[in-house]
Amino acid sequence: MTGLPASPAALRTWLGLGLFVLLCLGIGQALEKKVVRSKVGEKVSLPCCHEIPSSESLHKYRVYWQKNITDVVLAYSEGSKIFQHERYQNRTEMDPWNLTLWISPMEILDNGSYQCVVQRNSVLVCSESVILFVTADFSTPNITAEVSAESCDSTEMVITCSSHGGFPKPKISGALNNMSVEWNASWVSESSFSPYSVTGKLVLNVTKDVNISCSVEYSGFAKSTSLLLKKTKNCVVPPVPPPYNVITASIIILITFILAITLAARYLPRHVCSQCCKRQDSAEEGVKECTKAPMSSKMTSETSSV
Template identity: 70%
Template sequence: MACLPTTSPALASRRWLGLGLFVLLCLSLGYAQNNVVKIVKSKAGDKVGLPCCHEIPTSESLQRHRVYWQKNTTVVVLAYVEGKKMPQDKQYENRTEINTRNLTLWMSPVEILDNGSYQCVVQRLSSSPNGDSVVLCNEPVILLVTADFSEPNVSAEVSADSCELTEMVVRCSSHGGYPKPQISGALNNEPVAWNVSWVSESSLSPYNVTGKFKLNVTKDTNFTCTVKYNGFTKSSSLLLTKPEGCAVPTVPPSYNVITATSIIIIIFLLAITLAARYLPRHGLRIQWKRVQKSVRSHLRALK
C-alpha cells in the first residue's frame, strides 16, 4: 500500500500566503495601470490637444451628452450641454475647441499660465422623463508647458593680470524661459561650481538666470555654459585667452638712493664753487680731476 506524502501545516500556510501576495500584486498593478495620469507636454505658442477619456459612438451625438473640460476642478475651460456651448473662463475664450467625436480639447496658442491639471467629465443624458444622467468618464490630464530660453550669453572680464596668471570673472545668462532651469559650466569639459541666481515674477512667469564665478587662467581655456529645462538644453562656448607678453613694471628708485644722489650733487656743486674762488687755475684743474674721481667712485658705490 503506497503512502501519500503529507504536508505540514506551516508549509501549507506559507504557500497560501505566497499565493495571496501574488494575487494582491496583480490586482495592484492592474489598478495602477488603469489609473495612470496622462501627461501632455507642449511649448508656449504652440497648439496642443488634451485627450478625453471617452469617445462618442457614431450612433450617438453630442446633443445626448454633457461634456465638461475644467482646470483644477474649479475653472471651466470649455463645456457643452446637449450640444450647446456653455459660458467659460475668460482666460480660455477664443483659444479652445473640442472634437465633437473623441472630445479632445484643443488649445492654441498655449501659454505658461496653462500649466496644470485638467479634467474631462462626460455624462450621457437619459431618455427617461426624470432626466437622470450617467457618468461615462472622469479622468485628469496634466499639461506641462515649456518656454524656450534664449541662447546663453557668455562673457569674461579680466579682474587682475600678472606675468604668471590672469584672473577672470566669467558670467553666463539666459532669459525668457520656463520652467526654472538648471545652469552648469565646464572648463575644457571639466564641470565647475559657481554662483547661480534666478529671477521670476511668479511661479508661472518666465525665468531669467545668471551664473558667475572667478578663475585663474594660465593658458587658453574653453568654457561652456549649459542651460537645462524640462528635457531641453541650450549651450554656448567662449575661449578664454591668456594675454601674450608680460610687461614688467619699472621699479622707482628707493628713497635712500634719491637722498644720497642729491647730497653728492650738492657737494659737487659746492666744491666747484670753492675751487673757482680760492685756487689758482693750475691747481683748479688738479682739484677738478680729484672731485670728478671722487664723484665717480661714490656713484659706483651706490650702484
C-alpha cells in the same frame, strides 16, 4: 441574505477596508494620469476618456473640461457650448466625437492639471486627468569675461553666463576644457508662472588659453554656448641667479686659473731660456772640440816628421 455586521468593531473594520479600497483606486487613477508637453505659442490637444459612438451624438452628453478641478475651461450640454472661461476665449475648441480639447496658442499660465468629465443622461461615463507641461524657450546663453587681476603666472577672470525669457525654472551647468564646473546661479521671475531669467557667475585663474561652455537646461530642453578664454599677460621671466655655493666655487676656479696662468707666464720663459743656453753651450763646446782635434793631429804629424 447577509447583512453588515452589527457590532461597532466589525463596522469599523468594514469602513476601514472600504477606505483602503478607495485609496487604492485613487492612487491607481493618479498613476494613470496622462502627460502632455507643449511650448508657448504652439497648439496642443488634450485627450478625453470617452469617444462618442457613430450611432449617437453630442446631444445626449454633458462634457466638462476643467483645470485644477476648480476652474471650468469649457462645458457642453445637449450639443451646445454652455460655458467658456474668459482666459480661454478664442483659444479653445472641442472635438464633437472624441471630445479632445484643443488649446492654441499656448501660454505659460495654461500649465497645470486638466480633467475631462463625461456624463450621459446625468450618469457619469468617465473622468480622466491630463497633466499639461508648458515650456518656453530660453535665449541662447551669453558668456562674458572680465579681468579682475593679472600677473605673469595667471589671469583672474569673473565669468558671467546669462539667459532669459524661458520657463520653467532652469538649471545652469558648464564645462572648462570638458571638465564640469559649478556656477553660482541666481534666478529672477515675477511669479511662479512667469518667464525666468537666469545668471551664473564663476571666478577663474586662467594660466593658459581654455574653452568654457555654459548650458541652460529646462524641461528636457537645453541651450548652450561657449567662449575661448585667453591669458592676457605674458611676461619674460628674468634668469634665476645661481645659488651662493655655485658662485663661490666659480670664483675659486677662476682665481686658480688666473694663478696658474701667472705662474706659467713666469716659469716657462726661464725654463725655455735655460734650455736654450744649455743647447748653445753644448754647441759651442762641440765647435771647440772640433777645432782642437785637427790641431792635435797636425802636431802629431810634425812630431813624427822630426
